Amino acid sequence: MTMVGEMWSHLGSTMGTLMLVYTLFKQFFPHHLQDSFEKYFNRIVRFAYPYVEITFDEFTGERMKRSEAYSRIKSYLSDKSTASAKRLKADVVKDSQSAVLSMDYNEEITDEFQGVKVWWSANRILPTTQRISWYPNDDEKKYYRLTVHKRHRELITQSYISHVMMEGKEIATKKRQRKLYSNNPSQNWYGYRRSKWSNVLFEHPATFDTLAMDAKLKEEIKNDLIKFSKGKDYYARIGKAWKRGYLLYGPPGTGKSSMIAAMANLLDYDVYDLELTAVKENTELRRLLLDTSSKSIIVIEDIDCSIDLTGQREKKTEKDGNEDEPSDPVTKRVKEEEKKESKVTLSGLLNCIDGLWSSCGGERIIVFTTNYVEKLDPALIRRGRMDKHIELSYCCFDAFKVFAKNYLEIDSHSLFGEIESLLGETNMTPADVAENLMPKSDYDDVETCLKRLVKALKDAKEEAKKKVEDEARLKAEKEEEKQKQKSVKEEKEQSGKDDKEVKENGVALEAAEVKENGVAH
Ligand SMILES: Nc1ncnc2c1ncn2[C@@H]1O[C@H](COP(=O)(O)OP(=O)(O)OP(=O)(O)O)[C@@H](O)[C@H]1O
Ligand SMILES: [Mg+2]
Numbered sequence: 092m093t094m095v096g097e098m099w100s101h102l103g104s105t106m107g108t109l110m111l112v113y114t115l116f117k118q119f120f121p122h123h124l125q126d127s128f129e130k131y132f133n134r135i136v137r138f139a140y141p142y143v144e145i146t147f148d149e150f151t152g153e154r155m156k157r158s159e160a161y162s163r164i165k166s167y168l169s170d171k172s173t174a175s176a177k178r179l180k181a182d183v184v185k186d187s188q189s190a191v192l193s194m195d196y197n198e199e200i201t202d203e204f205q206g207v208k209v210w211w212s213a214n215r216i217l218p219t220t221q222r223i224s225w226y227p228n229d230d231e232k233k234y235y236r237l238t239v240h241k242r243h244r245e246l247i248t249q250s251y252i253s254h255v256m257m258e259g260k261e262i263a264t265k266k267r268q269r270k271l272y273s274n275n276p277s278q279n280w281y282g283y284r285r286s287k288w289s290n291v292l293f294e295h296p297a298t299f300d301t302l303a304m305d306a307k308l309k310e311e312i313k314n315d316l317i318k319f320s321k322g323k324d325y326y327a328r329i330g331k332a333w334k335r336g337y338l339l340y341g342p343p344g345t346g347k348s349s350m351i352a353a354m355a356n357l358l359d360y361d362v363y364d365l366e367l368t369a370v371k372e373n374t375e376l377r378r379l380l381l382d383t384s385s386k387s388i389i390v391i392e393d394i395d396c397s398i399d400l401t402g403q404r405e406k407k408t409e410k411d412g413n414e415d416e417p418s419d420p421v422t423k424r425v426k427e428e429e430k431k432e433s434k435v436t437l438s439g440l441l442n443c444i445d446g447l448w449s450s451c452g453g454e455r456i457i458v459f460t461t462n463y464v465e466k467l468d469p470a471l472i473r474r475g476r477m478d479k480h481i482e483l484s485y486c487c488f489d490a491f492k493v494f495a496k497n498y499l500e501i502d503s504h505s506l507f508g509e510i511e512s513l514l515g516e517t518n519m520t521p522a523d524v525a526e527n528l529m530p531k532s533d534y535d536d537v538e539t540c541l542k543r544l545v546k547a548l549k550d551a552k553e554e555a556k557k558k559v560e561d562e563a564r565l566k567a568e569k570e571e572e573k574q575k576q577k578s579v580k581e582e583k584e585q586s587g588k589d590d591k592e593v594k595e596n597g598v599a600l601e602a603a604e605v606k607e608n609g610v611a612h
Contacts, residue, residue: 142238143247149233163259164235168211170262171200196233204251210238269293269355272363272383277375287382293362295352301497302346302353303490303521304483312350313357315479320358320454336444336457338472340464341483344522347460350483351390360456361387367397373439380443385453394459395466398437437468444476485518494521498528499537506541513548517555523547 151158194200199212216232239247272288280287299313319335326333337354339347355362363383370376383389391397444457459477461467472480486494488511495501527544530536 141241143241143244145237145239145248145252147235147237160256161233161235163256163263164211165259166263166266167255167259168194168200168213168235169266171202171211204254205246207239207243207246207251209243209247209251212236212238267359269359270361271295272361274363274365274369274379276369277371287379288363293355295356297349297352298356299353301493302349303486303493303497303525304346305487306489308481312479312481316354316357316456319456323454333453334455334457335479336459336477338464338467338477338480339458339460339483340480341462342485342520343462344520345483345485346521347483348392350481351388351458351460354456354458355388358388358456359386363387363389365389365391367391367394367435367440370435372434373436373443376435376439376443383455385455388456388458390458390460392460393462394471395461395463398435398440437471441470441476486514486521486524488514490521491524494525494528495541498525498530499540501537504537504541506538506545509545510541510548513545513552517548517552519548519551523551 147158147160147164149158149161194211194213196213196215199210202209202211212235214234214236216234237247237252239251269292270290271293272290275287275289277287299309302309315335323333339350341347351362354360361384365379367376370379380389457477459472464472464480464482471477491510491514492502495504495507524544527547528540530540
């Protein structure tokens with residue numbers, strides 16, 4: 092802080108003199124000369140002001156994207172300001188245990204680089220027009236300003252700023268609190284939240300150790316992910332964007348979402364949960380994807396439900412056009428908004444994904460999940476887009492052993508054999524196995540839990556058997572009914588034929604009689 096004082100006292104005396112001259116001039120000079128005087132005065136001030144100022148805005152490119160430089164400076168300064176700034180802002184993080192401090196607005200701190208002093212200030216501009224708003228931060232503009240003496244201009248622009256960027260990134264990585272992002276509807280992008288994504292701390296406890304699945308497949312996926320995360324140079328060498336797509340498919344409750352959490356925990360990545368139905372059109376989707384950070388997993392759950400795979404999304408009511416036009420403007424607006432809903436097309440999604448890879452270098456993983464892989468368009472999941480297809484299926488014995496170890500802390504038990512053969516004979520999702528194995532009270536011991544699972548498996552087996560039998564019976568009944576209908580039809584046809592024949596014969600007989608009689612007459 093002493094340096095800031097020094098700077099201002101030096102600058103203050105120079106500027107003070109200039110201001111005095113300015114005031115005197117304004118008072119005593121004729122009015123018509125004041126304009127040209129002001130022009131020269133500004134030049135003198137610029138000449139006398141020995142500092143260069145560099146501004147770093149929070150948002151760049153028409154608010155398209157939060158500036159990476161701004162975020163890095165924030166991290167860099169958070170370390171410096173804790174020691175020197177007098178007014179700090181605190182963000183409470185993880186379990187409310189610790190707080191991340193950063194300098195408050197209009198606060199200044201000094202930094203030193205290769206013996207050169209620089210000054211940083213955090214600023215914000217509030218909107219000039221007074222609007223009544225529930226959200227005070229609407230339209231405010233935040234920025235950092237770096238001030239440095241003119242003579243160090245080159246050192247600062249060439250070395251210091253890149254030093255800040257590098258250190259800022261490192262500090263951010265070290266202090267990183269992983270986030271789970273979800274997309275905001277686009278009407279909120281420019282409002283009080285002014286963000287395309289909302290976030291909460293990502294604290295999902297699932298890891299690959301808690302994931303119950305085939306041991307070999309699990310190892311394969313882990314290795315694949317680790318190889319990817321270390322593959323920066325490799326991807327650069329082979330000329331491919333540093334990204335990887337995973338398609339997770341399987342019935343509900345087989346661990347697709349849990350696996351995404353495990354992936355994020357293994358790699359220490361953020362998760363962007365992209366709700367496609369809230370995205371109105373392809374351009375919005377592109378903006379959303381561009382606003383994701385590197386080291387992240389972009390997730391689109393239930394892809395088959397969130398997009399029309401044929402690309403035609405017109406609503407039935409729109410086509411029919413027989414809906415009553417609402418008269419009041421509010422309902423009309425809501426209807427219009429509804430109509431606009433989800434114009435994201437398959438080709439739009441594919442373009443965005445491909446475009447995303449070519450426009451941002453950082454490591455990103457994209458994951459699609461679905462319960463019905465066969466419904467998906469092959470173009471969406473071809474290799475290169477979705478590089479690895481992973482089937483998560485019903486609980487196998489390997490998966491059960493993971494649950495037994497995690498839930499009951501056992502590696503073996505006399506009931507394991509029976510459970511293994513039952514699992515081979517019936518389909519039960521890992522979610523159901525987990526539910527049965529979980530102790531329900533303090534009195535539930537290992538034996539109780541395992542027995543409950545055995546019973547559930549037997550019930551499931553019985554139910555499946557009954558279902559098969561029912562289905563077979565139903566099929567047989569249907570077949571029988573079909574046969575019955577067929578024979579009735581055949582009978583009818585036959586009797587119809589007979590009638591026709593009788594009729595024809597009758598007609599022929601009559602004709603012959605007529606002929607005969609005619610001849611006789
Ligand atoms: N393979 C698994 N390993 C560990 N836990 C699992 C597994 N599968 C399911 N579970 C448990 O079941 C619950 C539901 O699993 P999850 O949400 O991952 O299923 P999902 O496949 O994503 O289902 P859906 O298709 O309905 O989204 C989880 O909370 C988890 O505890
Ligand atoms: Mg899920």
